[in-house]
Amino acid sequence: MDSIVRLFGYVRKYWFRLTCAIILMLVGTALLMVQPKIIEFTFDHIYEEGNWSMLVLAALSVIGVTLLQGAINYTERIMMEWIGQRTIYDLRNSIYQHLQNLSFSFYDKAQTGQLMSRATADVEQLRRFISFGTMRLVSSFFTFVFVLVTCLSMNWQLTILSLSTMPFLAWSVAMFSKHVRPRYRKIQQQMAELTTVLQENVTGVRVVRAFAQEEREIEKFRKKNWEYLEQNIITVRLWAFYFPLMNFITGAGTTLILWYGGRSVILGTMTIGQMLAFNALLMRLVAPVRMLGWLVNMYNQASAATSRIFEILDTKPDVQDRPGAKSMAAVKGHIRFEDVSFGYDGESLVLKHLNIDARPGQRVALLGATGSGKSTVINLIPRFYDVSEGKVTVDGTDIRDVTIESLRKQIGIVLQETFLFSATIRENIAYGHTNATEAEIIAAAKAARIHDFIISLPEGYDSLVGERGVGLSGGQKQRIAIARALLMDPRILILDDSTSSVDTETEYLIQLALEELMQNRTTFVIAQRLSTVKNADQIIVLQDGAIAEQGTHEVLLEQGGIYREIYDLQFKQQELQSVIAGAEGGAC
């Protein structure tokens, strides 16, 4: 309920149109009563009493009323549709902007699929409710009132008698909603299960064949397929019981009118035209009552959808500009972690009292096991998260004292999972620097050792990447991401240097590109490549969120501590592995 009220906060802006639409709707509903009255008039005053001069007028007035009613309905619907569409347009924009500004901590917890369904399916649900549901709810109510008043003015006994079927109709509608509707959800679930079996079978086809399990798979599918059939049959039987029941109750109402009305006509307490008008009026009620269950259902769903949407809109970004935060001037790139502690949930600390001092232009290589806190360190510099204790400074300024935008503009980031947008290669490279010139883009691509590949494509820099575009290998994507970071020419660079297995030549090109990228910038790199580590000014080995070892390659190797161990296990293996694997899987 509350959430629906809040939703109308969005609609309120368009109150003038809304008022017009409601007035039109009222008039349109009232006009519904006219045709039955014309029937009454025609049968009583023309056919029975013989006022034949009125015949043409009465007949034409049916067309006239319908025209008027049609025009009104049309205008009202268009208005409501506009209000619904416009509100949803506003809401979608709000959601989009809000999602853009939410912090990483939100996305760590949220699932993409769920967010998507809120921003799409839930929003669509609301649109239908606003532009269609609300008006039908209101107009159903008024139709009922108008019919009741009109009928009562004609014959109250017959009114009561014929309306006595309405509770039954309402009951059958409720039963239909209660028993049949949930079944459709079950059918969908069943279909989803069937699809899962199918999907695993198709994507895992090699495993199925390798283990010669075709027959078992067929049985698995047969079971789900049969359950789907059964679920459908159950639903259809329920549907076939309740749906025609509604027809029957309507018919029973007509029967009552025929029987009692006809009797009254014979007894002279009613005219035949009135009887027929009664029936026509009763018919006007059937659609709204039948729709009632559906509307109630729609309301509930819309209400739930609204709550889910507002849940997103109400989430405050964890990382925000401080009031009065200043824009950060161009930096030299002196980064310090001063006694930094951090925990994602505020409880268990992922980083404990960390001190790092990276002077301008230095390269800091971070090493450690999974979960040791490497990624956390690099996430703190662009303020993807804020420290729990201590502070991170750039050129002596606490990064929380400057605006997020100005901070991030000075940092180039190459993440582990290379994400490219479905746009042209040019747009992807210029992603952080949209007004870059052609020459700048090409220079960046050359430095990232990807230019030659790009121009070998039929459409060169205008080739689309992503689902509908050209397929790029992991190595190619990574180099485009490097070009993207290079183009921004940041003072500070953050690099998650993952070894996705690439062939020897690509590996070589990536290393060249990386070296180019790290030149003259303060760099924090999560290093997997031996080359990157060897050339670092500082190697920091993390263990359980604290610095275990720190120094240069030679010093640490000498020490014979964890670094030595990692070197022996991982890098040596890497050296050997890449001998053979170096030539493998270039196209992954």
Add this chain to the structure above:
Amino acid sequence: MRGGGHGHGRFDAETLNVKVDASVIKRIGPFIWPYRFYLLAGLVFMLAVSVTGLATPILMRTAIDRFIREERNIDGLTTISLIYLVVYILNWICTYWQTYFVSWAGQNIIYSIRQRLFEHLQRLSFNFYDRIEAGRVMSRVTNDVNALSELVSSGILNVINDIFKLVGIVGIMLSFNWRLALLTFTTLPFLVLLATKFRTRMQLAYHQVRRKIATVNANLQENISGIRVVQSFTREDQNSQRFDATNMENMQANMQAAQLNSMFGPLVELVGAVGICMVLWYGGSLIRTGVLTVGTVYAFYNYVGQFFMPIRDLSHVYNIWQSATVSVNRIFELLETEPEVQDAPDAYDLPVIKGRVVFDGVTFGYYPEQPVLHDVVIAAEPGQTVALVGPTGAGKSSTINLLSRFYDPQEGRITIDGHDLRQVTLKSLHQQLGIVLQDTFLFSGTIHDNICYGRPDATDEQVMAAATMVGAHEFIMRLPQGYDTEVHERGSRLSIGQRQLISFARALLCDPRILILDEATSSVDAYTEVIIQKALDRLLRDRTAFVIAHRLSTIRNADKIVVIDQGRVVEEGTHDELLAREDGLYRTLYDMQFKHQETA
């Protein structure tokens, strides 16, 4: 909505231009035939329902003309009211049985088509899966079969029924008064136009809406999945502007569709009103001249209102038929695809093998005109480990695919203990092979289920033993539900290394004589690496093994290294032997890496 089918707006622009003919029925005929009696029963009840609909205005007419106006007979009125009620009860009952019979037949037909499709998919060779994306294969079995369901469950019968209804209405009206009937029939062409042309335009408008909303959603999706990049490059404002533009386009497309949609109802009503106007006016003048009774005019009034439904439904059935035609074509294209690798007519079961594998002059290409393997000769003695090494695209994967008989060679042959692979049944072959692929695919279900995938009858002890052998037992026991832990979609909760170990256990449990292994290249942490190396050691022991090797340890321990380049075996020997060859490819690969490391 009839029989639970619902399908407005599902048709896309492509479907709208499809010509409809009887070929659809011819093709799915064999699936329908077993249920003909159900369908026939459904049709009988369906016609009965239509008769009740046609009868009520006639009853009303008799009640008005005879009992109310002429005889003023209350008893007669009561009787006819009761009949009237009974007709409605019959309508209820007949609708129930109609729906039941038709759906039962329809659902069963759909079930059997779907099952046939799935079973066919189990037989199709990898060539097929190479060619067609998984999503499209799935869409055949789900969407296309669903698109048929409306046709078989109601589409065919409704054509008969709608025509019956229309003919009934027309006939009754003509018999009452042919002049008035013909006059009202002049509205029919307009209703037909609305039901066909106008609705087509509406569908096109909604097709446009669907395209626009797809763009909006794609934009949103990309932004959510790429949010880390978006924020890193502070692109928030620019992206919002872009989104606003697509969002606005979507709204405009919606408004256009809404304009047509909001016009449709009033237009239908207007045509109806013209019909009513004719009935009241000309019918009235016929009452005046004593040709017609009041009751008949009222019956006309009722029938005029019944014109539109069957016309609309017929045009809807036409749409159903169109989309079914498209789907049937797609489904049968799949069903008519022959598996390229099949059991030979005289194939025999492969007896229990020792594991001597011979590639005897094998030439193979995924497209026969582009061979990827040329005259390959490899021999592996029982128990030997053969490591396949070479650059990407050299033909290593093709080699193990042929040994698994996922494909057949164009020339030469592969034998196991002297049996040509093409002479034995696929099932008996795969039951004696263990295959571990690079992509460690796990099925949804528990870890236990996954380990015993190839041997569903394995005991808990055997499963555990296999897991212990590969060193997976330890981490499995640390999971909250141990072996009963659900692995979820594609094993998302397990690390890559853990998934590899489970797939090792899965292969080990089958205890195959011959093992085919495509070592994963993905890097795992040092600790897992050690476990995996040990597991591999266990896995390869005492079997003939073909390994696409990425680990030096694996290669070193191999009895034989086969270096493949451009589809040919270029070197063969042990690690030391091959390194000794100064200008060999193996040596080159090794050296290249060293030089490479030095430049860094």
